[in-house]
Amino acid sequence: MTRKYWLMKCEPNAYSIDDLERDGSTGWEGVRNYQARNLLRDEIRKGDLVLFYASNADPSGVTGIAEVSREAFPDPLQFDAKSDYYDPKSDRTSPQWFSVEISFVENFAGIIPLDVLRQTSGLEKMELLRKGSRLSVQPVMKAEFEIIRKIGKTKRR
DNA sequence: GCCAACGTTGGC
DNA sequence: GCCAACGTTGGC
DSSP states (O other), X not given: OOXXXXXXXXXXXXXXXXXXXXXXXXXXXXXXXXXXHHIXXXXXXXXXXXXXXXXXXXXOEEEEEEEEEEEEEEOGGGGOTTSTTOOTTOBTTBOSOEEEEEEEEEEEEEEEEHHHHHHSTTOTTOGGGSTTOOOSEEEXXXXXXXXXXXXXXXXXX
């Protein structure tokens, strides 16, 4: 079983790497895209590593690393009528949406901004850098992950 | 706040 | 099954 690598996006005013460092772990909830759902449900395994990405930020970029600590479980928000992520088409016998739990690994001292990623050789094929790419959960190659982790290390406190 | 690129919905 | 209209994402 080889470990896989992922990138997960979140707006930092909703949840940041600092929040994850404080909490230790969190459920990755509220994903409402079928392609991302399929990855959460079928592909992402305990022990996989995650690049934590701040979207809609100033600047946007990778802010740290997390590890998957629990595999797919039904996203509780889909059953909560008061949640923005409520889905009336879901029921508990056949849930539509899934979450994983991630745990804190590393908080880069500074964000690695998108434009730096764009200028880094070896990352040219990253899904994140593809024009029009919007997937909030996406696969990352091991080599890409290692390059970004190395850049993050040089920034680590 | 703008808007391009995507994804989803629903009429036909 | 096509595709126009609408909604969302996310960089800038």
